[in-house]
Amino acid sequence: MKPVVDHDLCIGCGVCEETCPEVFQLRDDGLSYVINENPEPELYGQIRDAVDMCPVEAISVEGG
Numbered sequence: 831m832k833p834v835v836d837h838d839l840c841i842g843c844g845v846c847e848e849t850c851p852e853v854f855q856l857r858d859d860g861l862s863y864v865i866n867e868n869p870e871p872e873l874y875g876q877i878r879d880a881v882d883m884c885p886v887e888a889i890s891v892e893g894g
């Protein structure tokens with residue numbers, strides 16, 4: 831699973847970082863960045879939660 835944030839959609843709310851700080855990081859430019867592109871399977875649940883909770887559906891996952 832490779833998480834991706836669409837920076838054209840992200841509004842910098844920080845929900846993804848709160849949900850899975852091992853993978854998402856909010857930076858000074860007000861956008862969320864993926865800091866771990868090959869997360870371990872233990873994080874998949876949190877990543878899916880972040881996908882579901884993002885208010886603008888900016889997060890997608892490649893490869894399942």
Ligand code: SF4
Pocket residue numbers: 835839840841842843844845846847856861862883884885886887888889
């Ligand atoms: S939850 Fe969505 S809108 Fe909010 S910071 Fe993360 S990617 Fe951006």
